[in-house]
Amino acid sequence: MGPSTAQKLIEAGYTTIESIAVATPHELSAATNLPLPTVQKIIEAAREALDIKFKTALELKRERFKAKKITTSSKSLDELLGGGVETRTITEFFGEYGTGKTQVCHQLSVNVQLPEDRGGLAAKAVYIDTEGTFRWERIDQMARAVGLDPDKAMENIFWIRAINSHHQMAVVEKLFDMLAKDNIKLVVVDSLTGHFRAEFPGRESLALRQQLLNRHLHQLMRLAEIYDAAVVVTNQVMARPDVFFGDPTAAVGGHVVGHAPGIRVQLRKSRGNKRIAKVVDAPHIPEGETVFAITEYGVRDAEQ
Ligand code: GTP
Ligand code: MG
Numbered sequence: 001m002g003p004s005t006a007q008k009l010i011e012a013g014y015t016t017i018e019s020i021a022v023a024t025p026h027e028l029s030a031a032t033n034l035p036l037p038t039v040q041k042i043i044e045a046a047r048e049a050l051d052i053k054f055k056t057a058l059e060l061k062r063e064r065f066k067a068k069k070i071t072t073s074s075k076s077l078d079e080l081l082g083g084g085v086e087t088r089t090i091t092e093f094f095g096e097y098g099t100g101k102t103q104v105c106h107q108l109s110v111n112v113q114l115p116e117d118r119g120g121l122a123a124k125a126v127y128i129d130t131e132g133t134f135r136w137e138r139i140d141q142m143a144r145a146v147g148l149d150p151d152k153a154m155e156n157i158f159w160i161r162a163i164n165s166h167h168q169m170a171v172v173e174k175l176f177d178m179l180a181k182d183n184i185k186l187v188v189v190d191s192l193t194g195h196f197r198a199e200f201p202g203r204e205s206l207a208l209r210q211q212l213l214n215r216h217l218h219q220l221m222r223l224a225e226i227y228d229a230a231v232v233v234t235n236q237v238m239a240r241p242d243v244f245f246g247d248p249t250a251a252v253g254g255h256v257v258g259h260a261p262g263i264r265v266q267l268r269k270s271r272g273n274k275r276i277a278k279v280v281d282a283p284h285i286p287e288g289e290t291v292f293a294i295t296e297y298g299v300r301d302a303e304q
Contacts, residue, residue: 001042005032005034005038005042008032008033008034009028009032009042011032012028012031012032013031013169013170013173013215014028014031014032015173016222017046017049017050018046018050018218018222019215019218019219020042020043020046021043021046021047021049021050022218023039023043023215024211025039025040025043027211028042028043030208063088064284066088066228067086067087067088067089067228068086068087068116068121068185068228068230069081069082069083069084069085069086069087069119070084070085070086070087070108070111070112070119070120070121070185070186070230071084071111071114071118071119071120072084072085072104072107072108072111072292072299073107073111073119073146073298073299073300074292074293074299074300074301075301076290076291076292076301076302077277077290077292077299077301078119079290080265080277080279080285080288080289080290081263081265081279081285082284082285084119085108085186085230085232086230086263087121087185087224087228087229087230088224088225088228088229088230089221089224089230089231089262089263090217090220090221090224090231090232090233090262090263091230091231091232091233091262091263091264091265092192092232092233092234092235092262092263092264092265093105093232093233093234093235093265093267094234094235094236094237094264094265094266094267095236095237095266095267095268096236096237096238096268096269097236098269099267099268099269099275100267100275100294100299101190101191101234101235101236101267102133102134102190102234103138103294103298103299104232104267104299105127105188105190105232105234106134106135106138106139106142106298107142107298107299108125108186108188108230108232109125109127109139109157109186109188110139110142110143110146110148110153110157110298111146112124112125112185112186112230113125113148113153113156114146114148118146121185121186122183123183123184123185123186124156124157124158124182124183124184124185124186125156125157125158125184125185125186125187125188126157126158126160126175126178126179126184126186126187126188127157127158127159127160127188127190128160128162128168128171128172128187128188128189128190129159129160129161129162129190130161130162130168130189130190130191130192130194130195131190131191131194132161133190134159134190136154136159138298139153139154139157140153140154141296141297141298142297142298145297145298146298158178158184162195164195164199165195165196165199165200165212165216168189168195168216169212169215169216169219172187172189172216172219172220172223173219175187175223176222176223176226179223179226179227179229180227184227184229185227185228185229185230186229186230186231186232187220187223187224187229187230187231187232188232188233189220189231189232189233189234190233190234191233191234191235191236192213192216192217192233192234192235193213193235193236194236196209196212196213197209200212220233221262231262237266263279263282263285264279264280264281264282265277265278265279265280266278266279266280270291273293273294273295274291274292274293274302275291275292275293275294276289276290276291277289277290277291277292
């Protein structure tokens with residue numbers, strides 16, 4: 001392809017062969033203003049260029065065991081997650097406002113810094129804050145509570161405010177350089193979906209929103225796999241009082257991240273500072289639920 005075509009692809013955020021190979025012709029054409037037959041050829045070329053390679057089941061097993069875990073500071077929540085939040089995958093915490101999604105993200109940003117024998121990865125975190133709810137004061141408290149120097153703990157968290165969905169996606173592109181250079185093993189996106197919902201409201205923009213989110217998730221998944229990092233995203237899901245059957249918190253705007261790889265954890269409020277966590281649609285850990293608490297020290301087991 002010519003340089004102007006390449007430029008159009010890059011400007012539309014398609015900077016890798018993989019991102020082009022997994023795009024649909026209509027999506028790519030809409031994003032780049034290139035005619036459909038052209039983008040069809042580009043997509044075919046990208047798919048050919050990608051090395052399609054089988055893995056054995058044993059290789060898959062070994063990869064699975066290479067995944068590392070970050071503790072949440074709650075034994076019961078760690079157990080529910082199969083030992084903690086895993087690297088090489090995306091973990092989504094979803095639930096209504098105030099269910100503790102942001103608190104869990106803060107706690108993990110501190111805990112990733114702990115040594116491995118204490119449930120950390122002796123590494124740093126990136127916190128992509130889309131709603132302006134990151135609080136360094138809370139990091140200070142949580143760090144002290146686990147015995148880390150609070151200033152050092154804060155120095156090991158790279159915070160950025162993503163101002164819109166476009167910026168949010170651009171930030172993730174940048175992370176490919178950053179993770180290669182720095183010892184970052186946790187990437188938080190809090191919230192994953194807020195900007196996308198606000199910018200693409202209504203049924204008519206649902207398809208476009210979904211395409212962009214899919215591309216964003218695909219990039220996050222690549223980050224997780226290439227750099228052996230944990231990616232943790234949040235997704236506010238509003239209750240629907242008009243839904244009487246099934247799960248009333250399931251659906252506003254659809255299950256945006258339902259089909260992405262990874263683990264989905266639903267959070268619900270319980271009494272006082274207690275919260276219920278439930279694993280849903282996890283490919284390799286059993287579905288189940290547990291109770292934890294949000295205390296002044298951070299995420300902890302609930303007192304019996
Ligand atoms: P949205 O972002 O609005 O969707 O909510 P969220 O799920 O991110 O909720 P968040 O993690 O902000 O949880 C808020 C809850 O955590 C509050 O209702 C408090 O109960 C608790 N919390 C937040 N900060 C503190 C704190 O400093 N001390 C204590 N003890 N609890 C806190
Ligand atoms: Mg929040």
